[in-house]
Amino acid sequence: MRQQESHVRAVRLRRHGLIGACSVAATMAATLIATPSTAAPTQNTANYATSSQASPASQQALSLMRKAASSRATIGDLANGRTRMSATSVTPNATVTLPAEGSFVSYQNKAYRIVGGATLYVSSWTPFGGKQKVTAITTAQWNALRVMPKDGTFVRAMPGGSIYRVVAGAPIYVSTWAAFGGPQARLDIDAADVTHAGQDAPWDGLSSQTLDFDGVLDGNPTGPSVFVKGGQTGQIYKMVGGSPVYVQSWAAYGGAHAYTVVDQNAIDNAGQAGNYRFVLKHPMNDWPIRDGQGKFYVIAGGAPIYLPTASLMDGITPSLVASNDLGQMTSAAPYDNLLFRPLSPTYLRGVQSGSVYQVLDGVPHYLASWSYVGGTQTRVDVDQLAIDNAGTGGAYNHLLPLGTPVPAP
Numbered sequence: 383m384r385q386q387e388s389h390v391r392a393v394r395l396r397r398h399g400l401i402g403a404c405s406v407a408a409t410m411a412a413t414l415i416a417t418p419s420t421a422a423p424t425q426n427t428a429n430y431a432t433s434s435q436a437s438p439a440s441q442q443a444l445s446l447m448r449k450a451a452s453s454r455a456t457i458g459d460l461a462n463g464r465t466r467m468s469a470t471s472v473t474p475n476a477t478v479t480l481p482a483e484g485s486f487v488s489y490q491n492k493a494y495r496i497v498g499g500a501t502l503y504v505s506s507w508t509p510f511g512g513k514q515k516v517t518a519i520t521t522a523q524w525n526a527l528r529v530m531p532k533d534g535t536f537v538r539a540m541p542g543g544s545i546y547r548v549v550a551g552a553p554i555y556v557s558t559w560a561a562f563g564g565p566q567a568r569l570d571i572d573a574a575d576v577t578h579a580g581q582d583a584p585w586d587g588l589s590s591q592t593l594d595f596d597g598v599l600d601g602n603p604t605g606p607s608v609f610v611k612g613g614q615t616g617q618i619y620k621m622v623g624g625s626p627v628y629v630q631s632w633a634a635y636g637g638a639h640a641y642t643v644v645d646q647n648a649i650d651n652a653g654q655a656g657n658y659r660f661v662l663k664h665p666m667n668d669w670p671i672r673d674g675q676g677k678f679y680v681i682a683g684g685a686p687i688y689l690p691t692a693s694l695m696d697g698i699t700p701s702l703v704a705s706n707d708l709g710q711m712t713s714a715a716p717y718d719n720l721l722f723r724p725l726s727p728t729y730l731r732g733v734q735s736g737s738v739y740q741v742l743d744g745v746p747h748y749l750a751s752w753s754y755v756g757g758t759q760t761r762v763d764v765d766q767l768a769i770d771n772a773g774t775g776g777a778y779n780h781l782l783p784l785g786t787p788v789p790a791p
Contacts, residue, residue, distance in 0.1 A: 478522050478523055478526045479523070480496075480499070480523065480526060480527065481496050481517060481519060481523065481527075482496065483496055483497070483498075483499070483569075484496060484497070484569050485517065486504065486510075486514045486515065486516045486517070487501065487516060487517050487518070487519045487523075488516045488517070488518050488519070489501070489518070489519050489521075489524050492504075492584050493516055494584075494587075495569070495571060495572075496527070497531050497535060497537060497569050497571055497587075498528065498530075498531025498532040498535030498548060499527060499528040499531065499532055500527060500528040500529060500530050500531045500532075500587050501524075501527055501587055502531070502537075502571050502572065502575045502587040502588070503572065503574075503575055503584035503585060503587060504572050505572050505574045506572060506574070508541065509539075509540035509541055509570060509571070509572050509573060510540070510570060529551075530548070530550075530551035530587060530588065530589065531548040531551075531587070531588075532548070533548060533549055533550060533642050534547065534548070534549075534642050534643075535547065535548040535569075536548075536556070536566050536567065536568035536569070537553065537568055537569055537570070537571045538568045538569070538570050538571070539553075539570075539571055539572075539573035539575070539576045540570045540571070540572070540573055541573060542573050544573075544576070544657055545559075545568060546576065546657075546660075547642070547644055547645075548588070549592055549608065549610060549621070549642045549644060550589070550592040550593045550594060550608045550621065551588060551589035551592065551593050552579070552588065552589045552590065552591050552592045552593075552660045552661075553576050553579060553588055553660055554610075554644045554645070554648050554660060554661060555645065555647075555648050555657040555658055555660070556644075556645045556648075557645050557647045557648070557657075558645060558647070560613070560614065561612070561613030561614050561643065561644070561645040561646060561647075562613055562643060562645075563613075575587060575588055576588065579660070590659075590660060591624035591660060591661075591662060591666075592608050592621040592624055592660075592661075593605075593608070594607070594608040594620075594621040594622060594623070594624070594701070595701055596608070596701040596702065597670065597672070597698060597699045597700045597701045597702075598698070598699035599697065599698055599699075600697050606639075606640075607620055607621075607635070607639060607701070607702070608620070608621040608642075609621070609629070609639050609640065609641035609642075610626060610641055610642050610643070610644045610649070611641045611642070611643050611644070612643075612644065612645070612646030612649055613643045613644065613645060613646060614645075614646040614647075615646050617646070617649075617716055618632075618641060619649060619716075619719075620635075620703065620707075622665045622669065622671060622701060622703055622720065623662070623664075623665025623666040623669030623671075623681055624661070624662040624665065624666050625652060625661070625662040625663060625664050625665045625666075625719045625720070626649045626652060626661060626719055627665070627703060627707055627719055627720045628707060628716040628717055628719070628720075629704065629707065630704065630706055630707060631704070631706070634674050634702075634704030634705065634706065634707070635702065635704065648661055649661065649716075650715065652719065663684070663719060664681075664683075664684030664719055664720070664721060664725070665681045665684065665719070665720060666681065667681055667682055667683070667760065667762050668680055668681065668682075668762055668763070669681040670695060670698060670700035670701070671686060671700045671701055671702070671703045671708075672699065672700045672701070672702055672703070673702075673703060673704070673705040673708050673777075674702070674704055674705040675705060677689075677690075677777050678692055678695050678700055679700075679708075679777075679780075680762060680763070680764060681762075682724050682728050682730055682741075682762035682764060683721070683724025683725040683726075683728030683741065683762075684719075684720070684721040684724060684725050685720070685721040685722060685723050685724040685725075685728075685780050686703075686708055686720070686780055687724070687730070687762070687764045687765075687768050687780055687781065688765070688767075688768045688777040688778055688780060689764070689765045689768065690765055690767045690768065690771075690777075691734075691765045691767060694733065694765060703720070707720065708720065709722070710722060722780060723741075723743075723744035723780055723781065723782070724741045724744065724780075724781075726741065726742045726743055727740050727741060727742055727755070727759075728740075728741040728762070729741070729749070729759045729760065729761035729762070730746060730761060730762055730763075730764045730769065731761045731762070731763050731764070732764060732765070732766030732769050732770075733763045733764070733765065733766065734765070734766040735766045737766070737769075738752075738761060739769060739784075740755060740788050741781070742785075743782075744780075744781060744782040745781075745782045745783070745784070745785040746769050746772060746781055746782075746784055746785065747784075747785045747786060747787055747788045748784070748787040748788065749787070749788045750787065750788070750790070751790075753791065754788050754789070754790055754791055755788065768780075768781060769781065769784065770784075772784055
């Protein structure tokens with residue numbers, strides 16, 4: 383039953399999951415910022431080396447990262463047929479017959495269409511030209527169906543007629559069939575499923591962003607990487623925190639991986655409103671990643687901030703981003719999704735010190751009070767060492783050296 387699948391349905395990237403965690407961080411930030419002062423705090427880096435020295439606030443950072451990872455671990459490999467049964471450890475029943483693709487079914491007094499082996503909610507019969515034949519399904523059938531449509535499924539949202547291709551649960555907009563060599567078979571769905579993608583049941587057949595975490599959580603792999611290829615250009619991208627990060631070479635990822643072809647326009651227009659909103663321009667804040675040398679980072683303002691105190695990531699092996707893709711100084715396409723330095727302004731909080739900083743043009747400035755910047759802002763928890771050692775070389779160069787404190791208004 384849907385009520386019994388709350389953990390499975392934790393994959394919410396818009397109102398739940400990681401974005402939900404970020405909003406929690408924002409509401410807590412006013413209490414976590416350092417006591418107002420016009421001078422930067424004295425910071426003792428000698429105590430940053432071990433998790434036993436980390437403040438309770440660092441556990442908040444870890445909690446946010448773990449929440450992001452666990453939401454993806456629950457669903458796992460969407461492309462290979464992850465079902466409610468496999469996600470909830472329901473005992474398989476070999477006699478279960480699945481409803482046909484495109485058919486309409488009912489379960490617990492709600493109507494759905496079978497799309498890509500999953501159930502998409504029907505809120506109105508108008509998109510389908512009137513009421514259709516509906517077959518009631520059993521709980522065993524419901525549990526054996528996919529959580530979200532299989533990768534590569536094409537749908538047409540009606541009314542309106544916008545075309546999308548599903549990639550790891552998210553509807554990626556198709557502006558032209560040229561990206562796929564011409565028109566492809568697709569199923570009509572209720573446009574409301576796209577409008578409400580990522581929300582609670584019964585709208586949870588689609589996600590609001592790609593579910594792309596490919597690291598390890600508490601020793602358990604959280605599913606494969608998600609790669610896409612722009613149909614018009616042939617360029618390969620890895621989906622990282624909901625954003626397409628350009629792949630220069632397969633070598634850093636251990637060789638070629640499976641990918642889904644998408645409209646290059648969906649990548650080029652990432653972050654825009656309307657039909658393109660399901661692909662983010664930059665990876666979402668707090669997203670944990672690692673490079674090919676085993677260094678850990680968290681995303682802040684679209685850029686990777688180094689996490690030298692690895693114990694802050696205890697229990698999580700973040701998803702891989704190739705070192706050469708991580709270190710691009712240019713912001714020109716196709717390198718314009720993962721930035722080298724954070725957008726201005728971005729707000730950071732050193733988890734060991736509790737100090738908050740406003741980053742402008744890559745420079746962190748100590749912020750004594752949120753009132754200095756017009757009120758509480760969303761901030762990202764980072765390792766204080768990344769701020770203290772900003773601009774000193776290597777992985778620390780994703781920030782420039784500490785600037786002057788933000789002046790009082």
